[in-house]
Amino acid sequence: xxxxxxxxxxxxxxxxxxxxxxxxxxxxxxxxxxxxxxxxxxxxxxxxxxxxxxxxxxxxxxxxxxxxxxxxxxxxxxxxxxxxxxxxxxxxxxxxxxxxxxxxxxxxxxxxxxxxxxxxxxxxxxxxxxxxxxxxxxxxxxxxxxxxxx
Numbered sequence: 001x002x003x004x005x006x007x008x009x010x011x012x013x014x015x016x017x018x019x020x021x022x023x024x025x026x027x028x029x030x031x032x033x034x035x036x037x038x039x040x041x042x043x044x045x046x047x048x049x050x051x052x053x054x055x056x057x058x059x060x061x062x063x064x065x066x067x068x069x070x071x072x073x074x075x076x077x078x079x080x081x082x083x084x085x086x087x088x089x090x091x092x093x094x095x096x097x098x099x100x101x102x103x104x105x106x107x108x109x110x111x112x113x114x115x116x117x118x119x120x121x122x123x124x125x126x127x128x129x130x131x132x133x134x135x136x137x138x139x140x141x142x143x144x145x146x147x148x149x150x
Contacts, residue, residue: 001019001020001146001149002019002057002058002059002060003017003018003019003056003057003058003059004017004018004019004058004060004061004062004142004145004146005017005049005052005056005058005060005061005062006061006062006063006138006139006141006142006145007061007062007063007064007085007138007141008063008064008134008135008137008138008141009063009064009066009078009081009082009085010030010077010078010081010134011029011030011031011041011077012027012028012029012030012031012132012134013027013028013030013045013048013081013134013138014026014027014132014133014134014135014136014137014138014139015027015028015048015052015135015138016128016135016138016139016141016142017052017056017058018056020146023142024056025128025130025135025138025139025142026135027132027134027135028044028045028048030044030045030048030081041077041080041081042080042081042084045081045084045085045088046084046088049085049088049092050088053092053094058094059093059094059095060094060095060096060097061085061089061094061095061096061097062096062097062098062099062141062142062145063082063085063096063097063098063099063141064098064099064101064104064137064138064141065098065099065100065101066078066101067100067101099141099144099145103144104137104140104141104144105118105119105140107140107143107144107147108122108123108140108143108144109121109122116133116136119133119136119137119140120132120133120136122136122139122140123135123136123137123139123140126139126140126143
């Protein structure tokens, strides 16, 4: 299997990258500092994508596709991050696809409406020691795509 990058897009973006045998996961804090403009979160995402691509050479990205947000600001940030991701992928010849939140949760926990604690427990079940729900979502998404490729 070629390396894959799984992302839970947000101001704190969860990621898992690699193959089932060799991978890395964590979070990227894309929040602008007090002296940066709001647009810096998109610059930071582009930088992280380029760093991971150089390090792991992935050819496909899967991201958590959110259809509903709690507020307008969250929807705007997600839309900007998604647009940045899609543009970066097009410019770099990397394919991408979204996976629904309920699909990821049902795969990982058996319940399409699982809470954050259940997703963290599922990520730990996949062998990732994390307390972060963003990383947990990316880990579960990674393993969903691996399972679908078999």
